[in-house]
Amino acid sequence: MKPNACPVAARNRRGYRRSVSSLLDMEQSTGTTLLRRAREGSREALNDLFERYSARLLAVIRLRMGRGLRSRLDSRDILGASMLKAFRKLDGFAGDDSRTLMAWLARIAENELRDQADFHGRGKRDAGRDVVPSGGLDELAADVRTQSSRVVLDERLSQLERALLQLDEPQREVILLRKLEEMSYVEIGRRLNKSPDACRMLLARAMTALTLKMS
Numbered sequence: 001m002k003p004n005a006c007p008v009a010a011r012n013r014r015g016y017r018r019s020v021s022s023l024l025d026m027e028q029s030t031g032t033t034l035l036r037r038a039r040e041g042s043r044e045a046l047n048d049l050f051e052r053y054s055a056r057l058l059a060v061i062r063l064r065m066g067r068g069l070r071s072r073l074d075s076r077d078i079l080g081a082s083m084l085k086a087f088r089k090l091d092g093f094a095g096d097d098s099r100t101l102m103a104w105l106a107r108i109a110e111n112e113l114r115d116q117a118d119f120h121g122r123g124k125r126d127a128g129r130d131v132v133p134s135g136g137l138d139e140l141a142a143d144v145r146t147q148s149s150r151v152v153l154d155e156r157l158s159q160l161e162r163a164l165l166q167l168d169e170p171q172r173e174v175i176l177l178r179k180l181e182e183m184s185y186v187e188i189g190r191r192l193n194k195s196p197d198a199c200r201m202l203l204a205r206a207m208t209a210l211t212l213k214m215s
Contacts, residue, residue, distance in 0.1 A: 035101055038090060046087060053105055054079060059157050060180050061109050063164060063172070073116055082109040106181035163213035171206035178203055 034052065037045035061082070062075045086093075086108050093104055164172050170192070177183045177191060178199075185196035192199060 035093075050083060053102065054083065055157055056102070056180065057082065057105050057109055059161055060106050060176065061113060062161060063176055063180075064110060064113055069113075069117055073113075078109060078113050078116060082112045085112070100182070102180075102182045159214060163210055166213050167206065167209055170202060171209055174199060174202045175206050175210060 034045045034049045038049055058075060058079050061078050062070070065073060065075060065078075082105065086105055089108075093101065164175065167175070173192065174188060177188045178185070183191070185199045188194075188199045189196045192202075194202070
């Protein structure tokens with residue numbers, strides 16, 4: 001018997017869990033500052049918001065699409081359309097911090113993805129229709145389309161995506177809703193038809209499973 005094996009393994013798991021949590025969580029203060037500046041009209045702040053949220057939102061979009069839709073839709077097109085809509089509606093955003101902003105962006109992306117999937121499912125796509133129009137682009141739309149085409153998932157986010165795809169659907173969904181879309185437990189409960197406490201327990205189990213996948 002190796003008396004030190006269990007404590008070492010436990011420490012390693014705690015270290016991996018902290019690493020996974022830090023990857024999933026965002027620093028709120030920086031996002032709040034950028035949001036305030038963007039609302040004041042700073043183009044630089046808009047660009048910084050894109051850089052801060054685009055890779056994270058792309059991960060949400062790719063996980064929502066699954067492998068089937070990825071063969072028909074380009075995740076970066078969905079990202080570009082979602083970010084463009086968000087920038088144009090920024091004055092109508094009712095929240096005041098990065099947590100609610102991420103949830104708002106995720107809802108826009110989810111709606112855009114649903115609309116595009118429905119449109120493709122009806123078989124009505126025509127050559128002149130693009131997710132982000134190619135003609136008559138204003139400066140903001142052109143910038144968003146260019147930046148969207150350059151967004152890549154870094155190795156940590158790619159590893160996270162692979163690990164999440166290996167989880168059971170309920171575990172993947174609760175992590176997606178809580179950690180990436182940043183919903184409250186009450187909102188998650190409504191989505192999953194569970195109590196907030198049940199959602200907390202499901203998330204704890206899911207995070208343990210995700211940590212093991214990533215370790």
